[in-house]
Amino acid sequence: MSLLQTQGLSRHFGGVQAVREVDFELPAGETRAVIGPNGAGKTTFVNMISGRIRPSGGRIRFNGEDITGLRNWQRARRGIVYTFQITSIFQNLSCHDNVALALQRSQMTGLGGRLHLDVDALRGQAWAVLERVGLAARIDEPAANLPYGHQRLLELAMGLALAPELLIMDEPTQGLSESEVMAFCDLIRAIGRETTVLLIEHNMSVVMELADRITVMNDGAILAEGTPAEIAANLEVQRAYLGT
């Protein structure tokens, strides 16, 4: 059964049709990349899935449940986790506090949990998450002190701390150096073994290496879908990208 399904998903901004009638399915466990030229509607599409933008039409189902009417925070609670394209960590907080903020949400149940949490246990969990992205040594450093590449990792760590069922990443490697991109790929591959990943990415070598399947969007609609090899050989995709 597919984890995520959209039917006729559309969104227009005034007269501009950003996404038109998209039917999309994502099976559980897959790592899917969404590619397409600028303005193809990729970001609008995933923003409708994460709940940051309301669709003008169509339905979204997640785990068999219709989530079209749910708010972004309700979707996050159901396991749809979004990591931001523009790094949006809490600069004034330490790495620990950033991750702890994500971790503590599921633990804040009942009045007791809202008023008091075991800070030492929370710290242990934050440590474990930061360890995964390689930031454990900087646990007490303010996020603002981290170099950009590490801030991206912290952003990802906050996503992981939410124990996502579906991890949506919007251009995770943007602005990273080549060596950082390599390390990031290894990390995403490891994450992809445990959870379903939906990735918007411009860097084609990253896409080809990570994606189980690729969805190509153009002009607000799905142009093609297939394995990396199929997409690479697809003439229509080449035309959309290269304009030939």
Next chain:
Amino acid sequence: MIGAPMGTGRDRPWRVPLVVIALLLAAQFVLPDYHHTNMTRIMVFAVFAIGYNVAFGYAGLLSLGHAMFFAAGLYGAGLSAQFLGVSMPLAFLFGGLCGLVLALVVGLIALRTRGVSFMIVTLMFSQAVFLTILYFNEFTRGDEGFVLAQEIRQLRLGDTVLSLTDPALRYNLALGLFAACYLLGVALLRSPIGRVLVALRENESRVQMLGYNTFGYRLLALTLSGALSGLSGAAYALLFAYVGATFATTQYSIYPLLWVLMGGVGTALGPLIGTGLMFYLVDFASEITSSYLIVVGVVLVLLVLVFPKGLIGTLQERWRGARS
């Protein structure tokens, strides 16, 4: 929290509050009469400032209408004691409840807006409360206000009857209220809820994407803030026996903002320091000139220049900078 693993550098959060409360407790035996009364007043207003700080300092809600919550407490307690013969403790709690309920209702509407719109909406609501007080002139006596009758300002503990006209009793009641709210403020900042509120102030959409219902959290902050402001108003009415519409004017919405800015936004001790400083600044300036607001204004500008994060906020920052 002592001996936490992995060297967190966590401090002892209760040390400063307990020292401050102990100092206030001791101060009553050395302060001359005049300053003794001033201190009582400052502690009551500091509770108002703590309430304002919960909304503004913790959750980033810049309200220009907090006078309405103070007034809700003031009139809730004052009217119920004066006309319904409600006992002092009940009138006090009722005042707090009035602040809480008003903040909840106003919050449900005003929190749909943000930033400048939120400032304007809260300002308008507050103005509406002020005009309502004037409208029911028959009970509230409008601008002129009313004085609580001496014979109802009594606390009965079994057979003992304590009069709220006794300065020592007033001081210690104000101190008790202040201490409770101060400790609550510290505890809130360190609680899971407090951490969400602080994050909310910085980046609301990120907090939403972590699965938090941010509207709910902002409403919680405003409601708690309104309840504390209401308790402060109720305490003022009962301890100082005066209830008047002046306390519902915009001036009393600006005051808590200034107190908090002076003391340090988002700090637990800032409200008391800011309130005390402002109180004595006005007191001192009005002694030397009738246009004392000019002096107050100049000092405020200087303070903001030298201590951009408020007195406590800036000192904390420098101390941390010196340590690391």
